[in-house]
Amino acid sequence: MRDDVTLNGHERWTRSDAIARKPAHSAEARNGLPPGPRGLPFLGVALQLRRDTLGLLAHLAQQYGDIVHIPLMLQSRILINHPDLIEDLLVRMPHKFDKGPGIKGAAKRLLGEGLLTSEGDLWRRQRRLAQPAFHRQRMAEYGRTMVAQAEEHIRAWRAGEVRNMAEEMMALTLVIAVKTLFGTEFTHEASHVGDAVTLLMRYQLKRLRAPIKLSMKWPFPWNRRADRAYAYLDSLVYGIIEERRRRREAGEAPSDDVLSLLMNAMDEDGSRMTSKQLRDEVMTLFIAGHETTAVTLGWAWHLLAQNPGVEERLRKELRLALGGRAPSPDDLPRLIYLDAVIREVLRLYPAAYVIQRTSTERVEFGGYSFPKNTTVLISQWIMHRHPRYFDDPEKFRPERWLDGLADRLPPYAYFPFGGGPRRCIGQGFALMEAALVMATLAQRFRFVEPAGRQIAPEPLITLRAHRGIPMTLRAI
Ligand code: HEM
Numbered sequence: 001m002r003d004d005v006t007l008n009g010h011e012r013w014t015r016s017d018a019i020a021r022k023p024a025h026s027a028e029a030r031n032g033l034p035p036g037p038r039g040l041p042f043l044g045v046a047l048q049l050r051r052d053t054l055g056l057l058a059h060l061a062q063q064y065g066d067i068v069h070i071p072l073m074l075q076s077r078i079l080i081n082h083p084d085l086i087e088d089l090l091v092r093m094p095h096k097f098d099k100g101p102g103i104k105g106a107a108k109r110l111l112g113e114g115l116l117t118s119e120g121d122l123w124r125r126q127r128r129l130a131q132p133a134f135h136r137q138r139m140a141e142y143g144r145t146m147v148a149q150a151e152e153h154i155r156a157w158r159a160g161e162v163r164n165m166a167e168e169m170m171a172l173t174l175v176i177a178v179k180t181l182f183g184t185e186f187t188h189e190a191s192h193v194g195d196a197v198t199l200l201m202r203y204q205l206k207r208l209r210a211p212i213k214l215s216m217k218w219p220f221p222w223n224r225r226a227d228r229a230y231a232y233l234d235s236l237v238y239g240i241i242e243e244r245r246r247r248r249e250a251g252e253a254p255s256d257d258v259l260s261l262l263m264n265a266m267d268e269d270g271s272r273m274t275s276k277q278l279r280d281e282v283m284t285l286f287i288a289g290h291e292t293t294a295v296t297l298g299w300a301w302h303l304l305a306q307n308p309g310v311e312e313r314l315r316k317e318l319r320l321a322l323g324g325r326a327p328s329p330d331d332l333p334r335l336i337y338l339d340a341v342i343r344e345v346l347r348l349y350p351a352a353y354v355i356q357r358t359s360t361e362r363v364e365f366g367g368y369s370f371p372k373n374t375t376v377l378i379s380q381w382i383m384h385r386h387p388r389y390f391d392d393p394e395k396f397r398p399e400r401w402l403d404g405l406a407d408r409l410p411p412y413a414y415f416p417f418g419g420g421p422r423r424c425i426g427q428g429f430a431l432m433e434a435a436l437v438m439a440t441l442a443q444r445f446r447f448v449e450p451a452g453r454q455i456a457p458e459p460l461i462t463l464r465a466h467r468g469i470p471m472t473l474r475a476i
Helices: 046-051 053-064 083-092 100-111 120-134 136-154 165-182 187-209 221-249 258-264 275-306 308-322 329-334 336-348 427-442
Strands: 067-072 075-080 162-164 355-359 363-365 368-370 375-378 445-448 457-459 463-465 470-475
Touching: 046 053, 053 067, 053 075, 053 457, 075 083, 083 363, 083 375, 100 187, 100 221, 100 275, 100 355, 120 136, 120 258, 120 275, 136 165, 136 329, 136 427, 162 165, 165 187, 165 258, 165 275, 165 427, 187 221, 187 275, 221 258, 221 275, 258 275, 275 308, 275 336, 275 427, 275 445, 275 463, 308 329, 308 336, 308 427, 329 336, 329 427, 336 427, 427 445
Parallel strands: 075 375
Antiparallel strands: 067 075, 162 470, 355 375, 363 368, 445 470, 457 463
């Protein structure tokens, strides 16, 4: 067992086979289940999960160890908190799991059969067709768009103003997503799109957590509001696809955005995506691609404001490397501290804070045997703050990444972009976007938080800041 390994020394992690468990005399152990709380009859821990998701997950990991049984509404969830088990699940046996009925049911209406939600051959084909959109040479083009849009976004900003940086980052990444995906600008739509997405996220999360699933078709006001938001986003995306088809048929040269690439992508058998597949893929990239990066950037400004020493060091690096000029993707390899800051933001506030899988057959891991339809939870929130892997885990300290920590950690102690075949396709895009936006904005402004205001995470589908991140702009 290597649990006692000192990762902040210079030892390399080796895979262990021993997993920390509660003693065998517990009731769960007698039932062949991992240890875990009893919870209330019928409800299990549903109320606590609803009240304080992150607190409950952290408590369970601390109390019960690396593998935990969670009773929930007469069902079970298995929470795993050990890098080896996480690797087993995501990398060694992904074929024995899928994303499960909960996630797929909730996301289906918005994302259809896009990359995030599809499975099997359909997913493999779509991933193959979408991959070229994320090749290195295309990324440089996206990089130029990112910087141009960041500059445009702050053009009207003035020192002394108070801005909600969570909303600002959402609007900025939305325009970047629209521009890189569709090549068009519809800045005037950005706030409507943002509102529709937020409404749908809250709606779906409420449904996921509700003790009883009521039909989405019943004419309740919340179902009606969600219907309107779905219809709005659908008409927007279908409208853009149809306009693009018309332009193609009129003989216009294809643009070099992601949509054109997907429309022209052909599989080995010569087939192309249908309008519905295109809609699902574009909606998936659009939703998965802007919200997560926006949330990360919002947390970055918050953490920098809270840690003036880090902010100063970052600004110095930018001054020396760029001297006030706009950054480009070519500058990024030299901006080492900026990279460490972003890694550290993603450690403390991972936009995707939990990954869920459901077994499609009987599976064995962690010394237990689980039946088909067992749902397993993996949480970046827990692993990234695990004291076994991170010194002073609650502290924002980008320096920890500067001495090779990433190489010493076990592969699945830090995994903001997931892992295995379903690893995030947009990782490079997101990291580049976060770095270019930060390098652009941090050379123009400092962002100061009002004294005494607490910023708390709100675990929706992504890890948002509850009630936003208001900040005062100060000129550099
Ligand atoms: C900081 C930003 C981001 C974070 C933290 C993040 C995180 C993740 C994670 C953890 C997964 C795996 C989910 C699972 O295994 O169930 C994932 C998948 C995915 N992400 Fe991201 N993501 C980010 C940005 C992006 C961007 C910018 C795009 C697109 C432009 C994107 C598109 C996707 C897609 C399509 C998938 C599904 C991949 C597949 O299953 O083949 N993400 N992301």
